Amino acid sequence: SLPADPEAFRQRAADALVRARERTGLLTGCVDGPELTAQHSPLMSPLVWDLAHIGNQEEQWLLRAVGRRDALRPDIDKVYDAFEHPRAERPSLPLLPPEEARGYVAAVRERALDVLADTALDGGGDALTESGFAFGMIAQHEQQHDETMLITHQLRRGPAALTAPAPPPVPADAATLPAEVLVPGGPFTMGTSAEPWSLDNERPAHERDVAAFAIDTVPVGNGAYARFVEDGGYDDPRWWAPAGWAYIREHRLAAPLFWRREGSGWLRRRFGVVEPVPEDEPVLHVSWYEADAYARWAGRRLPTEAEWEKAARHDPATGRSLRFPWGDADPGPEHANLGQRHLRPAPLGSFPRGASPLGVRQLVGDVWEWTASDFLPYPGFSAFPYREYSEVFFGDAHKVLRGGSFAVDPVACRGTFRNWDLPVRRQIFAGFRTARSAPEAA
Ligand code: AVJ
Ligand code: FE
Numbered sequence: 273s274l275p276a277d278p279e280a281f282r283q284r285a286a287d288a289l290v291r292a293r294e295r296t297g298l299l300t301g302c303v304d305g306p307e308l309t310a311q312h313s314p315l316m317s318p319l320v321w322d323l324a325h326i327g328n329q330e331e332q333w334l335l336r337a338v339g340r341r342d343a344l345r346p347d348i349d350k351v352y353d354a355f356e357h358p359r360a361e362r363p364s365l366p367l368l369p370p371e372e373a374r375g376y377v378a379a380v381r382e383r384a385l386d387v388l389a390d391t392a393l394d395g396g397g398d399a400l401t402e403s404g405f406a407f408g409m410i411a412q413h414e415q416q417h418d419e420t421m422l423i424t425h426q427l428r429r430g431p432a433a434l435t436a437p438a439p440p441p442v443p444a445d446a447a448t449l450p451a452e453v454l455v456p457g458g459p460f461t462m463g464t465s466a467e468p469w470s471l472d473n474e475r476p477a478h479e480r481d482v483a484a485f486a487i488d489t490v491p492v493g494n495g496a497y498a499r500f501v502e503d504g505g506y507d508d509p510r511w512w513a514p515a516g517w518a519y520i521r522e523h524r525l526a527a528p529l530f531w532r533r534e535g536s537g538w539l540r541r542r543f544g545v546v547e548p549v550p551e552d553e554p555v556l557h558v559s560w561y562e563a564d565a566y567a568r569w570a571g572r573r574l575p576t577e578a579e580w581e582k583a584a585r586h587d588p589a590t591g592r593s594l595r596f597p598w599g600d601a602d603p604g605p606e607h608a609n610l611g612q613r614h615l616r617p618a619p620l621g622s623f624p625r626g627a628s629p630l631g632v633r634q635l636v637g638d639v640w641e642w643t644a645s646d647f648l649p650y651p652g653f654s655a656f657p658y659r660e661y662s663e664v665f666f667g668d669a670h671k672v673l674r675g676g677s678f679a680v681d682p683v684a685c686r687g688t689f690r691n692w693d694l695p696v697r698r699q700i701f702a703g704f705r706t707a708r709s710a711p712e713a714a
Contacts, residue, residue, distance in 0.1 A: 273600045274468065278393045278403050281468065285388055285407035288683045292414035293381065295612065295681070296326060299421040300370075302433040308370045311363040312428040315699055319424055320373050321352070321362045322417045327377035328352040330384055330410050333657075338406050339387035345376060355660060384410075400657055408469030408683065409657075415681040422612060422679045423699050425543060426530075432544030439609055439618035442552070446621025449489045453630050454710055455579070457484035460586040461593040462578055463650050464688045473662035474688040476652045477593075480578045487575055487583045488705035490620040490633050491641065492566065495551030497558070498538060500566050501527050511569045516561025519696055529557035529698040543615050554617040554639045554703045560671045560695035563642040563704035575707035577645035577672045577690075584628055584635045584675070585687040596687050597628035597635045603682040608637030611681050617703070618678075637680070639703030640673040640691060647672050647692035665692055677701035 300323050308320040335341045351365050395402030464470045465477040506526045509517045530541045538549040567573050585593040598607050607626035609618045617638040627633045647670040655663040670692040676685040679701050
């Protein structure tokens with residue numbers, strides 16, 4: 273749960289910053305210099321761009337804005353501004369070479385920890401420092417780029433550079449879970465005004481009326497998805513949104529990214545290893561268009577964002593919205609597959625202790641879940657601390673994803689956390705679950 277004392281956030285912030293840097297060190301230390309400066313996919317930045325961008329954001333927010341220090345490297349701000357240069361352009365920029373980038377991020381961090389030690393966290397009217405918000409925001413930013421870098425590792429060709437243990441064994445009741453859970457209709461509290469490190473797009477808390485619906489107990493698995501493929505799902509325009517149909521035809525897509533047919537079954541490439549596709553694992557690397565088409569084929573639909581959040585947070589016993597499906601406790605390894613501990617989703621039905629009050633499992637961790645909804649502001653939204661985090665992305669171009677993947681650190685994961693991406697995106701660690709509207713009780 274959350275500390276009541278603003279001072280307690282100093283230690284939280286220090287821990288979150290240290291944990292993020294350990295992960296960044298691993299992701300940029302497990303390959304050699306040429307691999308750091310190479311572009312492994314036109315969709316991604318060279319890893320060395322992410323590395324110095326992490327440091328540059330930290331310099332701008334923690335050293336300059338919070339610490340009011342003189343700029344360390346104002347000359348590189350433009351190179352590491354994501355809005356100045358699309359990813360495809362980044363390899364040709366005058367990037368800091370790996371050793372300089374490492375030196376830069378370390379120099380920024382040393383000073384940022386001094387600023388953290390010297391800053392009052394009781395706010396005093398400053399929302400940037402209250403409860404250590406800026407420090408939490410920067411730890412989340414670094415962890416978000418650590419997820420981005422993990423995507424780059426997945427796209428990279430060649431032998432595995434990263435390994436991790438398998439997730440825990442699936443519980444005995446996984447095979448006998450009901451296929452769906454009924455969520456009663458009525459209002460619930462969506463979003464948050466209380467979570468100190470929540471980002472602008474999660475705020476403010478507001479009431480939403482959501483009609484009764486049923487939602488899958490677990491995400492859609494590879495086995496179920498393979499049946500859609502084998503049923504000719506990619507050859508039948510009936511299942512597809514028109515733009516999705518045009519896209520899969522143009523790009524000749526016929527299965528999730530990284531899948532390859534082998535005899536009567538499927539293989540996948542996962543972090544440099546080719547292996548059979550496990551039937552009982554949440555499907556991964558599908559676009560919103562594919563998720564939407566699968567749901568229609570199955571006679572169902574994607575949940576709206578409000579339905580997803582109600583399934584994840586609403587406690588019918590109290591009428592309150594919880595921080596996480598399991599309650600208000602911070603995520604532990606017993607609740608969810610987070611933090612790049614396992615470099616894959618856990619089998620369907622895992623983490624009974626992470627279930628929602630109504631019994632929905634694996635809402636948090638494992639795979640980001642596509643929702644039916646466009647990325648839009650909540651009523652009362654106000655951009656903070658910069659418009660480019662969320663506001664410039666609002667509209668009908670991006671679809672919302674919820675719940676976080678195995679690649680997400682707990683600091684960047686909450687029942688209210690919102691992610692978004694284009695409906696064609698497949699390299700992200702995204703899957704989905706389906707839903708259907710339920711008749712209201714008479
Ligand atoms: C919230 C994951 C869509 O990676 O583009 C990183 C997070 N914003 N740096 C992204 C982000 C600025 C963002 N997403
Ligand atoms: Fe960024």
